[in-house]
């Protein structure tokens with residue numbers, strides 16, 4: 500491009516008119532080049548992983564000293580777990596809790612939301628509970644007037660999953676959501692059947708079902724989790740992984756739920772256990788993606804949560820309008836269009852509603868074409 504520009508300068512000389520043309524051309528070239536670069540994203544696939552109510556405190560600081568010795572958090576029964584996860588600094592503690600995430604994944608991308616380092620990501624919906632949070636992630640806006648909590652209503656707005664399926668003219672099987680919580684069948688799409696959704700205690704219905712998928716689909720009914728409407732994350736993750744291998748979706752949302760359920764049940768030991776499971780799942784997922792010619796170096800992995808939780812011994816189990824700090828979330832993005840900057844510090848604030856526009860941008864489209872979107876692409880996670 501620069502060689503052509505200098506040749507043009509050499510050829511075009513003489514009259515004032517010609518000079519003016521050169522000047523305009525020289526001004527336009529960098530602009531055109533920038534637009535071209537912007538459209539030339541390397542991302543062809545996006546995988547969104549959500550961990551319900553996983554606090555920024557654990558993600559960035561590992562096991563919480565405030566909760567780790569208490570009888571009311573279930574930790575007096577767990578001396579071995581405490582010994583395994585305790586270190587003197589937050590950086591060491593988080594590596595003990597999430598070794599794959601912090602040693603391998605985070606350095607390859609961007610992690611936003613550590614309030615201790617002046618990086619904030621927060622929700623804009625007023626409720627700080629799951630449905631409004633997931634909907635904000637998937638539609639790029641809060642809809643406080645209609646989504647007032649976890650009531651099972653069909654999402655009134657087509658989600659980014661539906662929007663991208665239509666824009667990219669994808670078959671239905673190429674856009675999928677696997678969730679532990681059964682309410683995702685309402686959250687994930689405005690029109691039932693628009694995308695493939697399999698959530699809490701539903702069989703995987705397909706004529707060409709693999710032996711592994713048949714097994715997973717069946718065992719969810721034999722290994723019931725404590726909550727009636729949330730199946731085990733193991734089933735959800737393994738089903739999603741099997742689907743990924745068989746159907747090769749371009750967009751996949753894996754929605755894990757047990758980090759929230761165990762916190763509500765005041766079982767910090769189990770919360771820590773499920774964060775460890777998330778880390779191992781991300782390791783399996785990332786290694787498989789990098790081993791696949793279809794996904795290697797063309798897939799962006801985006802990991803986030805629907806809401807935060809309280810920060811005291813009394814309210815760490817809960818979240819909602821009355822717990823203001825439960826608005827704080829975090830986002831990790833790793834992929835071929837994201838700079839390898841690791842954990843952000845002294846960063847501008849980003850919002851939950853920015854995630855959908857970021858996904859649209861990563862897929863090479865203009866987020867402003869998504870009707871009613873309020874968020875903007877997260878510039879800190881995009882190479883230009």
Ligand SMILES: [Zn+2]
Pocket residue numbers: 552629759760763818
């Ligand atoms: Zn909850």
